[in-house]
Amino acid sequence: MNTTRRSRTLLAALAASSLVVAACASDDSATVDEPDTSDAVDTTDAEPDTSDAPDSTDAPDSTDAPDGTDVPDTSEPDGPATTDGGEAPAGNDGEVGGSACGTPHGPYEEKDAPSGEVRVAWNQAAYSFNSATNRGNATANNNPLYIMNAGGFSYYDADLNYINNDQFGTCTIDSLDPLTITYTINEGVTWNDGVQVDAADMLLTWAAQGGSYNDAETVVTDTGVTAQADADGAAVVVGPDGDLTSADEGYDAAFDPEEGTLLDGFTYKESTGVSFDSSSESLELVTEFPTISDDGLSITATWDSFYVDYASAGLFPGVPAHVVAQNALGIEDPAEAKTALIEALETNTEDVKAISESWNRDFDATSLPDNPSVYASFGPYNLTDFSEDGTMVFEAREDYTWGPQPGVQTLVYSIIGDPTAAVQAMANEEVDVIQPQVTADILTQLEGIADRGVEVRQGDGATYEHIDLAVANGGPFDPATYGGDEETARIVRQAFLLSVPRQEIVDRLILPLNENAVVRNSLTQVPGSPAYDDIVASNGSDFYAEADPEAAAQLLADAGVETPIDVRNMFADDNPRRASEYELIRDSVAQAGFNLIDGRDINWGSNLANPSLYDAVHFGWQTTAIAVADTGPNFVTDGQNNFYGYSNETVDALYDELNATTDPARQDEILAEVEAVLFEDAFGLPIFQFPEVTAYNSTYVDGVSSIAIAPTVFFNVWDWTAV
Template identity: 55%
Template sequence: MITAALVVSACTSDDDGADDEEVATSDAGDDTTDTTEGGDDTTETTEGGDDTTDTTEGGDDTTETTEGGDETTDTTEAEGDDGDTGMDDSMVGVEGGSGCGIPHGPYEEAEASGEVRVAWNDPLLSFNQNTTHANATANANVAYLMHSGFNYYDGDLNLVNNDQFGTCTIESLDPLTVTYRINEGVSFSDGTPITAHDLILGWGATSGNFNEGGVAFLEDGSAIQTDEEGNWLVLTPEGDIVPEEAGVHYDPETFELFEGFEYVPAESVNFDAASEQFELVTQFPEVSEDGQAITMVYDSFYVDYQNGTPFLGNPAAHVVGRLALGIEDPTEAKQAVVDAFQNNDSEALAQIATVFNTAFDHDSLPDDEGIYLSTGMYELTAYEERAEMTLVANPDYTWGPQPKVETIIYRIIGDPTAAVQALANEEIDIMQPQATVDSVAELEGYADRGIELVTGDTAVYEHVDFAVANGGPFDPATYGGDEATALAVRQAFMKVLPRQEIIERLIAPINPEAEVRDSFTQTPGAPWYDGIVAGNGTADYAEVDIEGAVALLEEAGVETPVNVRFHFADNNPRRGSQYELIAASAAEAGFNVIDGRSPTWGSELSNPSIYDAAMFGWQSTAVAVADTGPNFITGGANNFYGYSNEEIDALYEELNGTTDPARQEEILTEVEATLVETGFGLPIFQHPGVTAFNSNYVSNVNPIAISPTIFWNVWDWEAA
């Protein structure tokens, strides 16, 4: 299924069906918009479409997934595709062996029939979830249904190489050298073969090696020029180009440009995508003679290399070549894309980057079928604007698990109460509602109608982060460049976050064992969790400290009230309750927390000019060690806030090449201690999860904790 590493979603924002998550973009694709919690987060990814996916933590998600996901093992073993599959892992990670998971071998044949109706809380907004602004669970879910790839996670969180699609052969471990080969006969749904050209596009667009810099990306992915200090440039009515200034060029409350002003479009090469993994491949990959494979030589070892592969799913190289370069013939078009990268043709690459960044963003069925080509189980046949999608089994697909359901109706129901009611009324068959006391109780009351629940912790965690380069209360520039004052304001806000109260009032009633999460990289219960928490400094924020917060503001000479624009999902009742608790607590210390809820919060994360603090969930899409790097490193794909720390950057650089588990734990402890010390923000809790389905109409629904949660074994679903 879609390569985790390139689900640039990051941490896909948390969108777990109900909880606003972002998928963490971690390069290896490990986090995807945390879109999935109950469907409320986005892979800017998003919880419920609202959270962004976060690739997590040295295998820590494995613990989460196997807890509460036991039915998965039983079902997949019955099918023979997962669980105790007999797959041989002895040749994984060794020279001559697999560089992208345990090879699966042939899959069972299946006859697709019937229809299953699924509900999610957020709509698909882009057919290219590999861009930073489209890294959301709501986008990643559909990509998983429509695209195949080199690997996917099974019910036991084994990374499986779909060797019917292609193979990843380790030629050398020093230097790390991997050959990624697409099998003959694998194609896009328009009949165009998938070849090395598509792998070159995947590597080139996400590596950052061709980006010329000097730009910022707007919410829609379009690039605009910045000056040397990173200030956005504005074209005035008089034709002058100047750095934007609040109150002069734009409304400081709405952040909309005044009439007559416009941002200066960037004409340079800048792809809105990032992969720490492929950033390490600076040599142009060697293309095989048959045009089906590329061999990558890494500049240095990358610890999570198994997760990431250079196949994007969408966009296709021949479509990008047509749209960007005007070449209609598919073979010529994709060769022109490869030539542009190989020759570092700035003019052509600038056009390719613009198409890659923006041309695939749609919220209804595009007129151009090339925008939504399939490479996997299902083809998209209809998309009513932000309301409902129809996906039909791809008749030409033979290179992976075979689906048993002919048609999937994918409905967008933003209101979790309405979604629960739709399930009760037999209007939908599967959903991941936000896990609240009321929703769980209501669903349990429908047991006599065939409604079954699967509960357990998810791989999504809630957190609050601060924008530190937007001219707001947490930015040193607001205080004349005084770093200490800005840090004091951030620390004061951290002291008023009522994390324990949020647990007790909103999470414990669903999961009595719930506790505050005190780690940015580890799931509670994971092997490294206690050790890292003991050394990261979060103990200083274990309880609300109003007096301490007031003292910090007074000592720093900061006048109150301090306005804090608080960004979070609009269609998430639990987040609304969290905001109320935070606002009330913060007010006691002199903070005025401004309600900044938004229905499109996920795509807006990359524009911190409209907020000062963001609250959402990061959802993991893989089991990895260094996948959290893009959340915190300078310029990281999931670091939306302007945060930059040389020590953090150096630690993650070391972690990427470290295979010793003891040193890995030490590095992550140092990372977290620095994040706390410098006031990055705070984690709050691990998301509880619930999947509900009507067993009268569908069977074999067995979610896993990481993205794509309920969809991971869609091929096992059977319609009654």
């Protein structure tokens, strides 16, 4: 295994030893789909749940584009049902001339004017209105942004059909070889400041995530500073005496060992280069400058090689281009600002640096910004208040006509980190909708207030729990600790993972909530999915089938590794289940010779990008899309959700092949091969699929449901009605 550092992710990361999460879910996941700040993270088309996890939305790719007839049709045979019960027009997904972003919906059902108020609670407050940055990719941010922008180009319905909201815009496949797609925003679709959403907004997404402008010697730190990078990709630090410090020159002396922040007197050396704090394996394949139509509403992109998950990883609008240009270039008029932004990107002028820095930092906020453009939206709801405690208030937008119409006038989104407190708030009728991280006690408490109108829905969640190891932080799993001996470091990782009591965790913490719960043994497949059994049968996960501390201790002894071995374990603070997991893991790995150090952290989501603070981390990955290669960013070299410095050429090559493969059988074979390498390298372990509980008070709200991918309970927010 080649454990070279990722230049992009290095942030202040390599502080004490030598991160950014994707999006997250409500109970400790991130998105892999995307980190879940609730305690999960997302992967590719997942996002960490910052409520306890991180999100991965893209996957790598390559080879020649396949013949059009080989492209799988992702739509249902007769087309998915529309949300209003009608039949959607055929999408011709995967065909030239067809839709590249789901099955077109057609006109939406007219509704009465929105009315009433619904109060919903989540477990982590938002901190950025740009969830496409490495720092902002978390469920904590994605949930509010979905409420504000729901009904954009595409969304998933209750049956997980991917729907193109053609009232907003269309995505047309012009060619499959080379893959060429035209994205068009309908005239009259505007940001809530009245500015038309258009090609400039999509061009900015390409510029920020495609990597064409990034300087290899420039890195964005975890504080958003554009800094000079050393040869290893670490941000160079300037000391009080003016001397430069890099990762191999006493770098840890510049950082607080507990917080991982720069000590007084130390600063990052600012770079003159450009670095957008993001990446997309899909858009990195669009190296030719996209073409913008004369009316400015359409943009056409051509991929250098076929990208199998183009439908969920294309040119969609993110933050408003006119706001970025206004902030970066000092141009007041929105139209002039967008024109200047396009010209700067097209000619690659020095203004691109200012554009990148605005995109990186200007949309971060933990309360209502003075400048309303920072939280501009194009969907059914406007943000009207954002208080210091994280509470947000959304009001239905009066002029919104280009998507499903909202039924509720006011949504109050409050933050309650403790699931027991969330249940109590529901019992007190202070909130109407919650999706807490469920434990047996939480479920019992919810069932105990059924007489007050509380409905409880159980199901499989979008998040899975896992534990990952940092391999390039100077810690116990880093080859550098053993003089560069990669085999010894691998054995130490194997021994640690072999001691993790996955079955005991499931038996004690998950089975009481889901009698059918099992240990998850795949890093890419959900238990019960078509490919799961075949992949598990050949991926090498059977080595870790049973926790065996005695065998782990023998591995260490045979390798000549002295014990005890200190391992700093980071996990979400104020999360009872994570704390219980920690205790079970601690007691088991101790028998093998590992001293597990309690590293619970309220800021665990943002600190994922800083592996100097931990050696092992357990959280959840939350899936945000149904895709083939969406897990790539978790494992490929420099992947957006690969926070740990892991790099393996075989894994990179396999994902390159996967991104260009349309044969389903070969896709499964590739994923099995990827997993075999990851388990052999002891990258980390999956543990369990989250049980999910959605509770709502039917006395006050109707239409609440949930799906098994992000944004879970918010997926049909427009169908909610206040009773």
